[in-house]
Amino acid sequence: MNKRNLVKWQPFSAVIPGKYLVDKVMKDKNKIEMPILSDDQLKEIENKLIRAWELQDTISLLYYKDGKLYRKVGKVKKIDVNKRKIFLSETFFVYFEQIIRIF
Numbered sequence: 001m002n003k004r005n006l007v008k009w010q011p012f013s014a015v016i017p018g019k020y021l022v023d024k025v026m027k028d029k030n031k032i033e034m035p036i037l038s039d040d041q042l043k044e045i046e047n048k049l050i051r052a053w054e055l056q057d058t059i060s061l062l063y064y065k066d067g068k069l070y071r072k073v074g075k076v077k078k079i080d081v082n083k084r085k086i087f088l089s090e091t092f093f094v095y096f097e098q099i100i101r102i103f
Contacts, residue, residue, distance in 0.1 A: 031067025031068065032067055032068070033067075045096075045101070046096075049076060049096075049099075049102065050079075052075070052076045052102075053076040056076075058073060059073070059074070059075070059076065059102050060102070061086075061094060061102055062100045062102075063099050064098050064100055065094075065098055069100065072092065074088035074089055076088060077089060
């Protein structure tokens with residue numbers, strides 16, 4: 001590569017560190033706020049969780065985490081009342097406050 005090619009591409013190498021900032025801004029722009037649930041909706045979610053745990057039914061959870069909504073399907077393995085965690089498997093859990101809806 002000759003000297004002219006090195007000089008020609010120098011401005012583009014200055015943009016690469018800025019790419020991290022652009023990606024971060026775009027990621028933050030796509031975040032949503034956590035939906036606020038009423039007391040009736042929270043009670044309904046709680047009842048569905050208890051029923052699913054007792055009957056060992058498969059449920060589909062819609063939950064909020066880090067500005068995004070996620071869906072997880074599984075059976076309720078354990079409910080930790082003190083820490084307010086719901087375990088769908090040995091390794092996956094979600095906090096009760098993160099649950100938006102149960103299907």
